[in-house]
Amino acid sequence: MSKDKAGNFVRLAEKRLANVLEAIRVLGNLSNRGNYTYTDEQVAEIFGTIRSSVAEAEGLFGITAPPPPPPPLEESQAVWENPMIPISEWQAAVTAGETTSGYMNWMDEKRAEGVPEFVRRFQC
Template sequence: MVERDKRQKFEELAEKRVNKAIKDLRLIGNLSNRNNYSFDDSDVRKIMKALDDEMKALKGRFAQTRPSDQDFKL
């Protein structure tokens, strides 16, 4: 029963948070309208780097495997 409650809570929160993140990303995308905003390539790179860095951190938190302690071999 407890495991099911955890699953239900995960699904509920995941749906809400992912939908909010998608909405917020679309709002960030709206900033690309040069008729309404002034920005340069440096600004865009900073935004993309911040989002990419956060996605990498997110993927790392969900990763099931840990780095191997074995030596590298070709």
């Protein structure tokens, strides 16, 4: 019976994690200022609500404290382990008419290098 429970947990966790990641990805689409107008306060409220919900779910699993922050990265490590560019550079590229899909594909590849296989399967 415990095999069925473990199997059910994995099966449902995979589906639900995929749904959560898709919802977060689609939420990110709202950041397009060409299509939407929003305030910093609205964005803070959205992500505050998400953080509260995550903390509540963690509590149900018995996770009471957030994990400690990772140690600071050196400049050269940060580029590969956290492949983000400053928003001003990204905005300049978009304004110049450069496509962002190439950057997004590159960023997804770099993120996948440091993401466990269980989670990587559900990233969009």
